[in-house]
Amino acid sequence: MVTDSYMDIAIPVIGKVKVSIKKTTYLAKNMRKTVDSFSGDGFFSNWIIGMVSSTTGEVVDITSAQAWEYNEDDREYWIIPFIHEGREDGPEGDEDQENRSISYSFSFSDEDDTNDGDELTNIKRVGSEEIKNIHGFRVREWATTVSRGNDRIVIDEWAVRALPVLRLADSLNREIELARGTPDSVIDLFRFGSGFSNNEILLGIPSLDSLMDVSDIDPIDGEVIKGNVSFFKDDELEAGFGSEIIEIYAETFDPLFYTIPEGYDHIENE
DSSP, X not given: OEEEEEEEEEETTTEEEEEXXXXXXXXXXXXXXXXXXXXXXXXXXXXXXXXXXXXXXXXXXXXTTEEXXXXXXXXXXXXXXXXXXXXXXXXXXXXXXXXXXXXXXXXXXXXXXXXXXXXXXXXXXXXXOOOEEETTEEEEEEEEEEEETTEEEEEEEEEESOOHHHHHHHHHHHHHHXXXXXXHHHHXXXXXXXXXXXXXXXXXXXXXXXXXXXXXXXXXXXXXEEEEXXXXXXXXXXXXXXXXXXXXXXXXXXXXXXXXXXXXXXOOOO
């Protein structure tokens, strides 16, 4: 499965910076390999990427309970913990998940909605009847808007009615994440095809599901293969991010593929 993602944010002094990520994910029973290629739009974006690496990856093997990361540019690899750190259930784990929300998202809180008058958090969703073709997928477009006062988040998503190979990929990925100690709640939020409009962690909107229920928002029908999120303050676009599936298909399994390539040097992870 190949996905293209981007993040467009404003950095003090530098200005707006756009970073793109092309992620290729290979999944098999008890195995996963990912390759992330980074690129920038403009001098500063490419400079920031150049300070780290433009292409990195990860290999996970449940059977041996081992995981590695690697750097294609430097042809190096290192061992990483198989069990995710900081993913325990409880107050500390919950706080860690809240901190994963986008730093420029708005403080939409439902705690004071009963007394805010015009400052209530409002949600609306509109679905198009038109069928479009995106990367060979026949999709419908959905637009979800979350607003509070003069601030709003606009989520545009495109969904295909059914995509069995994506369900298979998600099932394989779920087994790996469970084995690595990822909580069910987090796995569900980042399920393949779930889109962005129901993800309170990414959007930074507490009790998003409850707000959806109160507003009688119908769920999106099908698997989301593309989504764009835009953050507006006083009608000015502040930041955004998005992701789309470019291609997904099944191929013959080769266990040697889920290993670190030959010729890579092992280094200690600092």
